Structures are given as structure tokens and as C-alpha cells.
Amino acid sequence: xxxxxxxxIIEMSPGQSVAGRLYGxxxxxxxxxxxxxxxxxxxxxxxxLDNGCTVAGLLQAAGARxxxxxxxxxxxxQPQDTGYAVLQWAWRNRTRLAGKDAPVYxxxxxxxxxxAAGVCMMARDRLQPPMAGLLLVSPLLDPCVATASHREALGxxxxxxxxxxxKQFLCGARDAEHPYAVPAHAxxxxxxxxxxxxxSEDDPLxxxxxxxxxxxxxxGIAVRKEVLRAQPEAAMPDALLQPxxxxxxxxxxxxxxxxxxxxxxxxx
Numbered sequence: 001x002x003x004x005x006x007x008x009i010i011e012m013s014p015g016q017s018v019a020g021r022l023y024g025x026x027x028x029x030x031x032x033x034x035x036x037x038x039x040x041x042x043x044x045x046x047x048x049l050d051n052g053c054t055v056a057g058l059l060q061a062a063g064a065r066x067x068x069x070x071x072x073x074x075x076x077x078q079p080q081d082t083g084y085a086v087l088q089w090a091w092r093n094r095t096r097l098a099g100k101d102a103p104v105y106x107x108x109x110x111x112x113x114x115x116a117a118g119v120c121m122m123a124r125d126r127l128q129p130p131m132a133g134l135l136l137v138s139p140l141l142d143p144c145v146a147t148a149s150h151r152e153a154l155g156x157x158x159x160x161x162x163x164x165x166x167k168q169f170l171c172g173a174r175d176a177e178h179p180y181a182v183p184a185h186a187x188x189x190x191x192x193x194x195x196x197x198x199x200s201e202d203d204p205l206x207x208x209x210x211x212x213x214x215x216x217x218x219x220g221i222a223v224r225k226e227v228l229r230a231q232p233e234a235a236m237p238d239a240l241l242q243p244x245x246x247x248x249x250x251x252x253x254x255x256x257x258x259x260x261x262x263x264x265x266x267x268x
Contacts, residue, residue: 003057007049010069012085019096021049021260022097023056023066032099034064034262036135037119041241043165044074045138051092054240054248055137057107064105065098074168076181083119084126091192093128097105097135103132103266110205111165111238117212118180124191131193133265135258137240138198138205139212142184143176147207154204162204184212188261189219196261197223198254201230224261228253255266 003023010020036059040052042262056068072078087106094102094110095185099101106123108116113136121135143166154160181185199206206227213225227239229241231249241246 001041001119003053003060005053005056005068008088008128010067010089012082012089018086019049019070021056021068024058024064024067026065026096030099032102034132034266035090035094035098035102036061036064036066036104036107037083037087037116038066038067039066039071039079039106039108039112039119039153040072041108043077043137043161043221044114044169045165046073047241049242051241052109052112053100054242054251055107055112055254057182058251058255059107059135059258061255062087063262064103064258066107067097071112071201072116074124074165075171076169076175077177079115080118080122080180083115084122087119087123088129101136104129105133105135105215105262105265106131106134107137108139109137111140111169111267112181113137114181117141117183120182120192121180121186132260133193134195135261136197136212138194138200138203138255139183139209140205141182141212142208143156143170143182147211147251149206149208150204152204153202157244182210183228184215189216189221192216192221193267194222195224196257197225198257199226200228200250224264226253226257 006022056066069203071082106116198211216223
């Protein structure tokens, strides 16, 4: 069965809005539940709410109320600015959406993981809103696209959807130096909330995900990082980016990791 969802228009400010999709329902008894602002993948050049339904549905199944965002894909900083505005909207409306004092999280897969990481730094730097945690699934973080896991996946190829996406996303050299655009190169990671970083054995983005998790740990951030076992049917992140796909081979593992992370961090 597909996850329960409702399409909405999110009014970020007077005259500015963005399409979104709400997953789940607030508990009838009023008890607070995790509220996750979620960003879909698509290498900065494609994707939408339908592509994000797999991860958003798994977040819901793990116990969260989810706000999935149809953010502008490129170029930087439009996606980050929209993502931060939606985060502020979610914080202002958290009682209505997920209960009194609901903890707020950021989540994303592939390019959406990049956006979640960048928006999380924006929230830290602007001192609002407070974040309960960051969930990154196979995040796209480094425009160098030259790790060992990339080479394992691409062989001798020099062109891929991620390099093309980075070209669309980064319009100039200064953008490539900005921590909100390229979290892998951020110089200051202290002060971020606890993080969950998920990748898999056969994920082309595995090495950059683990490198970022390691840098977070070195900065004193509580990090749970997991390398899921390889799935013969489809490698991450492709298994998570199929429009209308409500389950994928790695779904049970991902859902269990989400639920564990919410349980560990919701009262922190």
C-alpha cells in the first residue's frame, strides 16, 4: 500500500509558496511525533514529489510526520533558500502538524541529502530553528566525483548524471567553495545536530557519504553511520528514486535505521 499523503501549497512568506506533500497524520491523543522536512533526489536536475515518495514513506513508516518539498532544482542558492524557508514554516506549524514540542528533523536522499546538509548549516548559523537531527541517505556532497566507489560503479567512464548535475547546480567557482552548496568541503561542522548517514556496499556515493560522517564525528557530532548490504535488484540511490515506488529492496533496512534514530534523538 502506498503511504498516506496529501498535496499542499506551503506559504513560506507573503507572495512566495512552494508545492509540498504531507505524509502521515498527527496523533489523535496529541502526543508529539518527529516532524521531518524531506528533500527528494535527482542530481539537481530532475525529480519531484513522486520521486521522493519512497524515502518520505519510509520516514512516515518509522513514526514521523513528513513534509516533502518540491524545491527548485538549480542553481544554487535557490534550493537552499527555499529549503530553509520551508524549515522555518515547519517549525512555526509544528504543533499543528506533529504535536506540541514536536522535534524537527531534516532528511534527504542523493541531491536532497546535499540540500538537507546545507539547510542544516543555515539553521545553525542563523540560530534558528533548533534541529533534533539530520538524516542523510546516499547524499551527493562532493562535486569532485572521483572517489573509489565512483570508480567502482563507473569504470573508465568520465561522465555521469552527477557530474552533469553539479554543472547545473554550481554556476561559478565561488559557489563551489560555499559550504551550503558543497557540504563535503565545509570548514566548520561543529554545532550541528546528531546525524544518521546511510549508504550501501554498492552505492557510488558511498565514499563521500562516509567521509562526511567521519568529518562530523571529528567535529564532535554524534553520528550513526551504516553501510547497508548490497541488494542485487538495484543499488542505492537508484532504488530510492523510482517515481511511484513505495518499496525497494533496501526498504526494511532503511526504515529500521530511521526508527532507531528517531528513538535515540527525539528527547535530546
